Amino acid sequence: MKGRTIGILALLAVSLHAIGAAQPCDLFSIAYGENLPEHYCECEYSANSFAFPVDTVLSEPAWFTATLDDLKQGLSAYWFSDDSVVMDVYAFCFSAVPSFSMTVAPNRMYEMDVELISKKLDELGSASSFLTALTPHIHIYTVHGGAGQVYCYPYNQGPHSTCDEALEIYPWMTYVCSEPENVYRMPYSRISSQGHAFIQWKHKPAKATQPTEPAAIRLTRGTCDGETVGSAILTDSLHVYQPDSALLVEMRAAQEDLWVHVKHEKGVTGRLRYFNNPKYVAPLAAYTNSTCVGKTLTVNQRTYDADTAFVDTFWVGGDTLRTQEVNLSFALNAVYDTVLVKESELRRGYVHSSGVVLRAYGDTVVDIVKDNTCTKRYYITVQSPTGTETVNGGQNARKQLINGQIVILVDDRQYNVLGQQINQNK
Numbered sequence: 001m002k003g004r005t006i007g008i009l010a011l012l013a014v015s016l017h018a019i020g021a022a023q024p025c026d027l028f029s030i031a032y033g034e035n036l037p038e039h040y041c042e043c044e045y046s047a048n049s050f051a052f053p054v055d056t057v058l059s060e061p062a063w064f065t066a067t068l069d070d071l072k073q074g075l076s077a078y079w080f081s082d083d084s085v086v087m088d089v090y091a092f093c094f095s096a097v098p099s100f101s102m103t104v105a106p107n108r109m110y111e112m113d114v115e116l117i118s119k120k121l122d123e124l125g126s127a128s129s130f131l132t133a134l135t136p137h138i139h140i141y142t143v144h145g146g147a148g149q150v151y152c153y154p155y156n157q158g159p160h161s162t163c164d165e166a167l168e169i170y171p172w173m174t175y176v177c178s179e180p181e182n183v184y185r186m187p188y189s190r191i192s193s194q195g196h197a198f199i200q201w202k203h204k205p206a207k208a209t210q211p212t213e214p215a216a217i218r219l220t221r222g223t224c225d226g227e228t229v230g231s232a233i234l235t236d237s238l239h240v241y242q243p244d245s246a247l248l249v250e251m252r253a254a255q256e257d258l259w260v261h262v263k264h265e266k267g268v269t270g271r272l273r274y275f276n277n278p279k280y281v282a283p284l285a286a287y288t289n290s291t292c293v294g295k296t297l298t299v300n301q302r303t304y305d306a307d308t309a310f311v312d313t314f315w316v317g318g319d320t321l322r323t324q325e326v327n328l329s330f331a332l333n334a335v336y337d338t339v340l341v342k343e344s345e346l347r348r349g350y351v352h353s354s355g356v357v358l359r360a361y362g363d364t365v366v367d368i369v370k371d372n373t374c375t376k377r378y379y380i381t382v383q384s385p386t387g388t389e390t391v392n393g394g395q396n397a398r399k400q401l402i403n404g405q406i407v408i409l410v411d412d413r414q415y416n417v418l419g420q421q422i423n424q425n426k
Contacts, residue, residue, distance in 0.1 A: 036094060039063075043093035043137050050138055053159070054152035058085065061141035071136060074114040074155025076176050079104040080168070081148020088139040089120075098139070107170040113155045156269045163224035169260060171197075171276045172319070177215070177262050178269045183224055186258040188251060192276040195245030195252070199260065200315060201234035203270035212236050213268045218261040219243060221251055226259065238301045238314045240321070242278075275319040286325040293330045294375030304328050333374045338381040346382070354378045 043063050050064035052073065058081075071089070079085045084105050088098035100120040104110040112120075142148065151159050158176030161167040161184050167175065169186040191197075201215045212235065219230035232241035243258075251258060262272055289297050296305045300314050309327045316322050341350045341358070349357045356366045358380065366378040414422050 037096045040093050047137055052154050058150050059147040064138040065135045066138055071117055074117050075112045076153045076155055077104055078109045078151035081146055082106050083146030084143040086141055090137045109174040169274050171274055175272045177272055180266045182262045184260045188255050188257050191248050191252040195248035196277050198240040198242045198275050198278050200240045200273045201270055202237040215262055215264040215270055217241055220259045222256040224259050236301045240315050279320045281322050284324040288327040290329040292374035293332045294373055297328050299326050332377055334377050336379045340383050340385045358382050
């Protein structure tokens with residue numbers, strides 16, 4: 001019995017020595033054996049702390065530990081590389097598959113807003129209750145083993161791009177503009193050989209009832225502070241800015257980079273995208289409409305208040321545009337009125353039916369303007385009763401505008417507003 005006890009103690013001593021010499025990951029392997037996923041050790045013991053913003057060169061797979069608060073901020077991930085990058089989020093290192101995953105294509109930006117992140121977390125079910133106490137892990141790796149530059153920001157934020165540290169423009173890539181001013185550089189080699197391109201600005205207001213905020217776009221050639229060669233104010237995502245194609249062809253041939261300056265109000269976050277060689281779908285049927293001066297007409301998210309005729313170009317989706325012929329007209333509601341006012345009444349101020357106060361004889365033009373109401377333009381002629389007695393002597397008199405002048409017609413005779421005959425028909 002004593003020998004057996006010594007043997008057991010010796011075996012236990014050997015086991016304890018082995019365990020003491022083992023690494024933590026090996027201890028867990030001893031306990032769980034083959035049930036552990038291959039990524040467990042790297043996930044559990046090789047992960048770096050994750051914190052926004054991330055700005056790093058990724059040349060090999062990397063693990064990061066995050067917090068629930070980090071994830072709940074959403075994510076804007078920029079990836080500059082010829083290879084695709086994958087971001088897997090694991091609730092636990094011993095999870096065989098990620099809780100959710102996102103793939104960013106070469107030279108693209110991918111976003112997951114707070115709502116989508118929350119939905120992904122809710123899909124974890126009962127496991128989500130443990131996330132408040134544990135730290136989720138993020139695995140970042142390229143699909144084909146390539147390297148690249150990665151930026152990670154909370155949703156609705158992006159890197160501040162300046163003249164000194166300008167992000168390069170890649171067609172199709174989305175750039176979050178959370179700073180009031182950003183500058184981006186398009187290398188001349190990426191300018192379309194035909195010069196066909198357009199720039200789009202997108203802003204989503206916090207509430208649907210609020211208007212979208214505009215952005216001022218300015219283009220310079222060669223350098224950040226070079227010659228300004230184009231500008232536009234973009235007020236909505238439907239309408240885009242198309243730089244002069246001949247200019248872009250010239251810049252490409254001269255090996256001059258294109259610099260895109262974006263400026264907007266502080267506190268506004270929008271998104272900029274640049275597209276080469278836009279496609280066009282069949283144009284819409286022509287739009288023709290009319291109303292009175294004082295009201296407005298809205299076409300393709302833009303509002304007009306004066307006569308106009310043009311071909312509208314607007315965004316359909318991706319790199320695709322559409323055109324539509326637009327013809328709008330606004331008719332003036334004109335009222336002609338001749339009034340006879342005694343001199344004594346005129347001295348006190350004669351109140352016309354339009355509401356204007358008249359104090360002198362002669363012609364007056366008055367516009368009565370009210371919000372969203374047809375504007376009335378009054379052509380008022382104030383006459384002295386004495387000067388028009390020969391005109392108003394019981395005969396059939398009527399007013400008419402001839403060659404821009406108001407005349408009074410009595411039978412076949414014409415008189416001016418002073419009652420003087422100006423024409424005798426024979």
